[in-house]
Amino acid sequence: xxxxxxxxxxxxxxxxxxxxxxxxxxxxxxxxxxxxxxxxxxxxxxxxxxxxxxxxxxxxxxxxxxxxxxxxxxxxxxxxxxxxxxxxxxxxxxxxxxxxxxxxxxxxxxxxxxxxxxxxxxxxxxxxxxxxxxxxxxxxxxxxxxxxxxxxxxxxxxxxxxxxxxxxxxxxxxxxxxxxxxxxxxxxxxxxxxxxxxxxxxxxxxxxxxxxxxxxxxxxxxxxxxxxxxxxxxxxxxxxxxxxxxxxxxxxxxxxxxxxxxxxxxxxxxxxxxxxxxxxxxxxxxxxxxxxxxxxxxxxxxxxxxxxxxxxxxxxxxxxxxxxxxxxxxxxxxxxxx
Amino acid sequence: xxxxxxxxxxxxxxxxxxxxxxxxxxxxxxxxxxxxxxxxxxxxxxxxxxxxxxxxxxxxxxxxxxxxxxxxxxxxxxxxxxxxxxxxxxxxxxxxxxxxxxxxxxxxxxxxxxxxxxxxxxxxxxxxxxxxxxxxxxxxxxxxxxxxxxxxxxxxxxxxxxxxxxxxxxxxxxxxxxxxxxxxxxxxxxxxxxxxxxxxxxxxxxxxxxxxxxxxxxxxxxxxxxxxxxxxxxxxxxxxxxxxxxxxxxxxxxxxxxxxxxxxxxxxxxxxxxxxxxxxxxxxxxxxxxxxxxxxxxxxxxxx
Numbered sequence: 001x002x003x004x005x006x007x008x009x010x011x012x013x014x015x016x017x018x019x020x021x022x023x024x025x026x027x028x029x030x031x032x033x034x035x036x037x038x039x040x041x042x043x044x045x046x047x048x049x050x051x052x053x054x055x056x057x058x059x060x061x062x063x064x065x066x067x068x069x070x071x072x073x074x075x076x077x078x079x080x081x082x083x084x085x086x087x088x089x090x091x092x093x094x095x096x097x098x099x100x101x102x103x104x105x106x107x108x109x110x111x112x113x114x115x116x117x118x119x120x121x122x123x124x125x126x127x128x129x130x131x132x133x134x135x136x137x138x139x140x141x142x143x144x145x146x147x148x149x150x151x152x153x154x155x156x157x158x159x160x161x162x163x164x165x166x167x168x169x170x171x172x173x174x175x176x177x178x179x180x181x182x183x184x185x186x187x188x189x190x191x192x193x194x195x196x197x198x199x200x201x202x203x204x205x206x207x208x209x210x211x212x213x214x215x216x217x218x219x220x221x222x223x224x225x226x227x228x229x230x231x232x233x234x235x236x237x238x239x240x241x242x243x244x245x246x247x248x249x250x251x252x253x254x255x256x257x258x259x260x261x262x263x264x265x266x267x268x269x270x271x272x273x274x275x276x277x278x279x280x281x282x283x284x285x286x287x288x289x290x291x292x293x294x295x296x297x298x299x300x301x302x303x304x305x306x307x308x309x310x311x312x313x314x315x316x317x318x319x320x321x322x323x324x325x326x327x328x329x330x331x332x333x334x335x336x337x338x
Numbered sequence: 339x340x341x342x343x344x345x346x347x348x349x350x351x352x353x354x355x356x357x358x359x360x361x362x363x364x365x366x367x368x369x370x371x372x373x374x375x376x377x378x379x380x381x382x383x384x385x386x387x388x389x390x391x392x393x394x395x396x397x398x399x400x401x402x403x404x405x406x407x408x409x410x411x412x413x414x415x416x417x418x419x420x421x422x423x424x425x426x427x428x429x430x431x432x433x434x435x436x437x438x439x440x441x442x443x444x445x446x447x448x449x450x451x452x453x454x455x456x457x458x459x460x461x462x463x464x465x466x467x468x469x470x471x472x473x474x475x476x477x478x479x480x481x482x483x484x485x486x487x488x489x490x491x492x493x494x495x496x497x498x499x500x501x502x503x504x505x506x507x508x509x510x511x512x513x514x515x516x517x518x519x520x521x522x523x524x525x526x527x528x529x530x531x532x533x534x535x536x537x538x539x540x541x542x543x544x545x546x547x548x549x550x551x552x553x554x555x556x557x558x559x560x561x562x563x564x565x566x567x568x569x570x571x572x573x574x575x576x577x578x579x580x581x582x583x584x585x586x587x588x589x590x591x592x593x594x595x596x597x598x599x600x601x602x603x604x605x606x607x608x609x610x611x612x613x614x615x616x617x618x619x620x621x622x623x624x625x626x627x628x629x630x631x632x633x634x635x636x637x638x639x640x641x642x
Contacts, residue, residue: 009353041545044544045545045546046546047468049366049462049466049545049546050462050466050467050471050546050548051462051468053459053461053462053466053546053550054457054459054462054463054474054478054520055512056455056458056459056515057455057456057459057478057515057517060455060511060512060514060515061481061515061517062492064375064489064511064513065481065484065488065489065551066484067492068488068489068490068491068492068493068496069484069488069489071491071492072491072492074487075491075492083342083459085397085495085498107635122386122404130386131382132374133379133382133383133386135376135518136373136374136379136382137373137374137375138375138380138383139375139556142628142629142632143387144386144387145628145632146382146624146628146631146632147386147387147390147391148386148387148390149624149631149632149635150390150394150621150624150628151390151393151394152395152571152622153571153577153617153620153621153624154393154575154591154617154620154621155574155577155591155595155616155617155620156575156577156592156614157575157577157591157592157593157595157596157613158397158592158595158613158614158617159393160599161595161598161599161609161610161612162393162396162397162613163608164391164395165400165408165606165609165610166396170409171408171409171410171411171413173396173413176411176412177500181508187394192488193409204454205389205390205393209390213632213635213636213639214635214636214639216636217636217637217639218639220636237373237483252639262482262483262485265485266485266487266578268577268578269577269578269581269592272581272596273595273596273599276599280599292485293578296487296490297582299584300490300491300494306491306495309490309491310491310492311486311504313487313488313490313491315486316485316486317485317487317488318485320483320485323531324483
């Protein structure tokens with residue numbers, strides 16, 4: 001696809017550029033009158049080049065996202081095993097029926113949801129507070145910003161390994177600190193809620209600073225006179241924060257909520273590594289922290305049931321669509337009522 | 339939401355003048371915005387910085403200790419003497435040399451191609467007029483909503499058919515472009531590239547690719563650098579798909595790190611040494627270019 005760009009932009013003779021209604025100029029005529037020819041090339045370039053510039057994106061997306069997406073749906077109606085993928089057997093909705101009846105699916109769904117809430121809500125609230133602090137006039141503001149963003153540079157693998165150790169039951173630092181205030185050792189891996197909190201902590205640690213910077217950028221785009229007006233009206237700083245800052249960065253808040261919702265539905269690496277090995281794929285001995293991402297992997301690459309894995313994938317996507325439809329609906333309702 | 343954010347962004351553009359053209363953080367960003375920070379602000383920010391950095395610091399402490407020291411109570415807070423010894427062992431046990439090389443190739447290729455294609459498309463969306471521009475841009479942004487999980491099953495089959503199973507192209511090709519990148523470059527060029535400059539090029543008779551090469555690229559360079567680094571970080575850390583399609587004989591760094599957790603290595607300090615090694619290249623990049631990366635992320639943000 002790299003060749004496409006120069007071709008179209010250099011404006012070689014009309015190789016039928018996309019949609020452009022090329023002026024029906026006779027070839028021989030054009031050869032005689034170079035002036036006219038260059039106008040034609042110019043027009044072709046003007047109208048064709050933009051498409052040539054964006055076409056690589058769409059080609060790669062179509063080949064490696066759109067096509068597989070549709071194919072996933074097709075596979076989900078089949079019984080398909082990893083070793084013999086060319087021998088798929090049509091089973092209509094059997095996989096979906098089995099999925100709905102499968103306790104593990106509802107368990108994974110509920111885990112994905114609770115871990116999602118446990119990680120997204122504190123993360124975004126803390127990011128908001130952090131952004132507010134960073135928005136003051138500061139000495140060393142660059143240091144604080146870079147420090148806040150450093151966890152973002154740590155890979156899931158490394159972050160999860162470190163936190164697995166910090167949350168270790170017998171010698172982990174967190175249990176040691178809790179013991180200082182008289183809390184008994186917590187089994188962060190075995191206990192369902194403890195495990196989900198620990199996994200959420202990894203997510204929170206990695207993404208709070210990133211979100212804070214997004215908020216900070218938005219805060220700095222709020223016109224100053226809005227604060228001045230609020231101050232003249234006697235608004236306290238807290239009121240200014242609520243009435244000026246928050247509405248001012250609303251689109252960014254929506255954006256981060258969308259991002260973290262998407263991120264939550266895909267959660268995979270953190271619980272996998274937190275479970276240390278084979279235990280991770282099932283999300284603990286009792287599936288206590290198995291997410292939909294892990295279930296997909298277990299069905300596909302541990303049980304070799306690709307049809308079922310595809311079904312989980314589509315269930316995830318449908319849920320995501322459902323969540324966004326709901327959110328839109330709520331938004332519309334709330335804007336109508338206000 | 340996509341149209342909302344776009345709309346919001348468009349509304350705000352005229353009110354923010356050329357200041358954002360530069361990606362370096364202006365020294366006095368938010369200057370006079372309101373209040374100077376009080377001591378409480380500094381205390382809270384210091385706490386936040388400590389929370390951000392402590393796990394990394396502790397990785398280093400653990401990586402420089404031996405297993406007994408790591409697992410003692412209370413845990414150690416100061417580095418021990420075994421750092422290089424452990425780094426060397428972890429390097430061998432987790433086959434990190436190969437993994438590093440692989441990650442470098444993967445992340446480098448993906449970052450380069452993302453920057454190239456994103457700049458091309460971003461320029462088209464920001465400055466060129468064509469039919470269906472807005473719809474196509476919305477489509478680009480809409481693709482962000484498609485979770486990668488949805489594609490992995492057929493992708494895996496596809497890569498096996500192509501003979502790319504366990505090979506790097508399987509990881510590279512699906513991520514050669516990024517919607518975020520396109521959007522980022524569009525936002526940047528819409529502000530930073532004056533229309534007159536493009537027009538002047540046209541008047542001089544330059545064709546689009548020439549304009550791109552001689553006019554757009556020089557203007558876009560700072561944003562391209564930032565996009566390169568951000569994409570590099572993402573590609574380096576990408577986990578789900580590489581974990582599925584690669585195996586331990588030919589892993590990227592995050593995939594190799596799972597081997598450390600999976601019980602092949604029992605020594606806790608070695609696990610931490612591996613984690614540290616896997617993060618070091620990115621940390622080094624952050625220490626040198628942290629400021630620019632911060633600026634870039636803020637630049638690409640959806641502003642109120």
